[in-house]
Amino acid sequence: MTHVPLEHVLFVSAGLFLLGLLGVIIRRNLLVIYMSLELMLNAGNLALVAFSRFNNNLNGQIMVFFIITVAAAEVAVGLALIVALYRKRQTVHVEDLTAMKL
Amino acid sequence: MQTLLFYIFAGLTLLCALLVVANPFSRNPVTSAMFLVLTIASLAGIFILLDAFFLAAVQVLVYAGAVIVLFLFVIMLLSLKEEERRQIRKFSLITGLISVVAITAVFARAFLSGKLRRPPPMPAVAGGTQPLGELLFSQYLLPFEIVSVLLLVAMIGTVLLSKRTLE
Amino acid sequence: MNTEDLAWIILLLPLASTVIITLFTQRDGKFSGKLSIGAVVLSFLFTIALLFALSESRVVDARSIEWLSIGDFKIELGLRLDPLSWLMLLIVTAVGGLIHIYSYGYMHDDPGMGRYFAGLSLFTFAMIGIVIANNFVQMFIFWELVGLSSYLLIGFWYERPAAADAAKKAFITNRLGDFGFILGIILIWSRLDTLKFDELQAHLLKTPGALGTASCVAGLLIFCGAVGKSAQFPLHVWLPDAMEGPTPVSALIHAATMVAAGVYMLCRVFFLYSATPAWPEALSFMSDWTALDLIAWIGVFTALLAAVIAVQQNDIKRILAYSTLSQLGYMIMAVGLSSPGAAMYHLSTHAFFKALLFLAAGSVIHALHHEQNIWEMGGLSRKMRVTKWTFLVGTLAIAGMPPLSGFYSKDEILAASSHRPLLFLVAALVAVLTTFYMFRLWFVAFGGNARSKLAEEAKESPAVMMWPLRILAILSIFGGLFGINAFVARQFEAARPGAQVIHLSLSERFFAPFTESPLGALAGLAAFAFGLSFAYAIYGNAKTDPIPEKLRILSRAMRRRFYFDELYQFLIAATHEMLSRLANWIDQWLIAGLGVRGLHGTTEGFGRVLRLVQTGNLQTYTFLFALGVAVVLFIVLMP
Numbered sequence: 035m036t037h038v039p040l041e042h043v044l045f046v047s048a049g050l051f052l053l054g055l056l057g058v059i060i061r062r063n064l065l066v067i068y069m070s071l072e073l074m075l076n077a078g079n080l081a082l083v084a085f086s087r088f089n090n091n092l093n094g095q096i097m098v099f100f101i102i103t104v105a106a107a108e109v110a111v112g113l114a115l116i117v118a119l120y121r122k123r124q125t126v127h128v129e130d131l132t133a134m135k136l
Numbered sequence: 137m138q139t140l141l142f143y144i145f146a147g148l149t150l151l152c153a154l155l156v157v158a159n160p161f162s163r164n165p166v167t168s169a170m171f172l173v174l175t176i177a178s179l180a181g182i183f184i185l186l187d188a189f190f191l192a193a194v195q196v197l198v199y200a201g202a203v204i205v206l207f208l209f210v211i212m213l214l215s216l217k218e219e220e221r222r223q224i225r226k227f228s229l230i231t232g233l234i235s236v237v238a239i240t241a242v243f244a245r246a247f248l249s250g251k252l253r254r255p256p257p258m259p260a261v262a263g264g265t266q267p268l269g270e271l272l273f274s275q276y277l278l279p280f281e282i283v284s285v286l287l288l289v290a291m292i293g294t295v296l297l298s299k300r301t302l303e
Numbered sequence: 304m305n306t307e308d309l310a311w312i313i314l315l316l317p318l319a320s321t322v323i324i325t326l327f328t329q330r331d332g333k334f335s336g337k338l339s340i341g342a343v344v345l346s347f348l349f350t351i352a353l354l355f356a357l358s359e360s361r362v363v364d365a366r367s368i369e370w371l372s373i374g375d376f377k378i379e380l381g382l383r384l385d386p387l388s389w390l391m392l393l394i395v396t397a398v399g400g401l402i403h404i405y406s407y408g409y410m411h412d413d414p415g416m417g418r419y420f421a422g423l424s425l426f427t428f429a430m431i432g433i434v435i436a437n438n439f440v441q442m443f444i445f446w447e448l449v450g451l452s453s454y455l456l457i458g459f460w461y462e463r464p465a466a467a468d469a470a471k472k473a474f475i476t477n478r479l480g481d482f483g484f485i486l487g488i489i490l491i492w493s494r495l496d497t498l499k500f501d502e503l504q505a506h507l508l509k510t511p512g513a514l515g516t517a518s519c520v521a522g523l524l525i526f527c528g529a530v531g532k533s534a535q536f537p538l539h540v541w542l543p544d545a546m547e548g549p550t551p552v553s554a555l556i557h558a559a560t561m562v563a564a565g566v567y568m569l570c571r572v573f574f575l576y577s578a579t580p581a582w583p584e585a586l587s588f589m590s591d592w593t594a595l596d597l598i599a600w601i602g603v604f605t606a607l608l609a610a611v612i613a614v615q616q617n618d619i620k621r622i623l624a625y626s627t628l629s630q631l632g633y634m635i636m637a638v639g640l641s642s643p644g645a646a647m648y649h650l651s652t653h654a655f656f657k658a659l660l661f662l663a664a665g666s667v668i669h670a671l672h673h674e675q676n677i678w679e680m681g682g683l684s685r686k687m688r689v690t691k692w693t694f695l696v697g698t699l700a701i702a703g704m705p706p707l708s709g710f711y712s713k714d715e716i717l718a719a720s721s722h723r724p725l726l727f728l729v730a731a732l733v734a735v736l737t738t739f740y741m742f743r744l745w746f747v748a749f750g751g752n753a754r755s756k757l758a759e760e761a762k763e764s765p766a767v768m769m770w771p772l773r774i775l776a777i778l779s780i781f782g783g784l785f786g787i788n789a790f791v792a793r794q795f796e797a798a799r800p801g802a803q804v805i806h807l808s809l810s811e812r813f814f815a816p817f818t819e820s821p822l823g824a825l826a827g828l829a830a831f832a833f834g835l836s837f838a839y840a841i842y843g844n845a846k847t848d849p850i851p852e853k854l855r856i857l858s859r860a861m862r863r864r865f866y867f868d869e870l871y872q873f874l875i876a877a878t879h880e881m882l883s884r885l886a887n888w889i890d891q892w893l894i895a896g897l898g899v900r901g902l903h904g905t906t907e908g909f910g911r912v913l914r915l916v917q918t919g920n921l922q923t924y925t926f927l928f929a930l931g932v933a934v935v936l937f938i939v940l941m942p
Contacts, residue, residue, distance in 0.1 A: 038142050046146045048243045052236050057157035059232035059922050066168045087186045095188050103283050107290035109203045113210045114297035120214050128921050135919025231926040238933035
């Protein structure tokens, strides 16, 4: 069994989350941004599992189950969007996709 | 032994995550996808160490097996070339760092509040398939069904979005 | 019918005439004229009747009708008949009546005759109202009415722009004076809590210091009303222009009665000036002067200014207008010298001979088909005898030749000024100038030979215009012997308890100036002699005016009335310009700039700033999102 204190697990989760956030902000390829987004989701999953383990409560894991499902669905739709966007604009470079600029 | 394993997996996770985001060697999105797979796998390892066996399996199956593959499909479909070496804009870097610092501050606050110091956990929490299934199909039946509808909707949406000519 | 009712009838007859003419008979000029004349003559007869009805006590203070009351402030309408108001009433109805009759002939061919007589009747009504008012507010109401009827009558020939402008000028200048007047009224009311003349007089007799530091200021403000109405400096500019009206109007309003209203008012409220003189803190540098001193100086200055200007005027009515100004200056000076009796005396004699002069001038103008330049006249003495003689009588009276009325009244004034050498000298100088320019007028217009075709063809005017001239001439000759001054002095004896009023016999009155104030009498005679000889020397047989070459710049300044009109025009234009620029600046910069464009700009600025948030860049949004989440979490998780 692990005698790892809770904070350490949460450190990892936090680190993952921050790396994901950094990726979203710094990278300019739409797909890589999306991947960083997945990282953030996974960070959340990790935190939930950690808490579930340390509070002896299974609900956290159920939550993660649902999150993974929804994330999968989301990825499917999101990638479809990116494909459609690519067809229209011929680019996935985020700086070229500023049609929402006022 | 397990503690050590945990730390190895943790380090691996973080390292791979970093390489997803900021790869000094190649800016190919495929590289990022590969490292994402590794991150998922390490994460699955940590899950196992945290007694979430079912979830670890699901993680590998769904995430590494389906999601990342989908990513790769799309990358290949769009036949993206390697990104030109554009400099990382200063602006992005600064904003990124600021937001990271902001969120870190929140986390630090949480960590330093001292409420997380607990004794190490009791052994044997059931994270296997059976207990999870029991809970899922009894207490969480409704969300389960709704999620299936959600998946249906996502499928329809995807099909619609990828039509060549939208009529 | 008691005496009070009679007085009200005297007041209301002309009003009835005005109303009837305005509403019903305006188109029929002749009938309107007869109606109006009838009203005035009736008023005159009633006035005479009134005089005899009250032989004992000659003061009537009729019960007042409360008109308006606001809190403690009550405005009443009532009437007061005492020697002063009787005299004025007599003058207004008598001289007014004669002028009404004269107008019937003068305005015979004018299509607006009905309107004219309506205006004359309105004027008569208002003038009587001023004269019999027993409190300040009532007097002020009728004061304004008189100003209104003056406006209507000056601008009678309103198609002429000069007439319309002159009417406006008169009204506005009057208004300026009235502004001071009403400030004075308010000041007095605030100190003494009442506006009725008898109450005010009693109060001030008991406690002369009741007005406190406001006494001189209040006196001056009240005097402002007289400055406006009686055309003293600096508000003298309207009177010469008022000559644009018909000549009878000039005679009635601007010679005999309305302009005299200012003098009358000062005499009526003379008791105010016997209150202890005092100035407020801010004006303490004036403490050597009283309000009366200032009044005297303004009066004499006006007299001098007007006389000098008159020397170089060439329009017959303008000369007479400036002579009116000059004589009014004399009257005001008399008031300033604490001799209201002398002022009223001169007012009455002036009414006679000035009305006479104007009506005679009107006869000349009428005969010459409205030519008014004296240098186009000449040789009229042969063609218009009655006019010539009556005009001569008027000229002698105003110049102060004994035994005509003018000599006596002018002598009273000179006598009053004799203990103030500077004023006396100036007054004497004005007398010389008066004689000079009046005889200049007579010699040029009536003497010599005809200078133009119009003058050659002049004929005497109709009889209806001649009879008033004759009557007024007789009054001018014998007016000095009626004892008007004694009559009026009774009014003022309460103010000067030490003075005694002596009743003189006719022969004593004849020589009174020489016995009582020889200096004044001699000065008057000398002035007459000098003036006449100068005038004869220069203008005895003149074809053109010789003075302009001799006194070039001075002559031009005199003819141009010392550029007062131009100065006022400039001041008004400058003020107007400044105000409109200020308004424009406010409108442009404050309202449009700060207000409208500021609001618009601020909103737009805000919008523009906020727009920068919408970069369309996904990563900016993410950054802001992350920041927002961090902030919210931080706040929520605060201990």
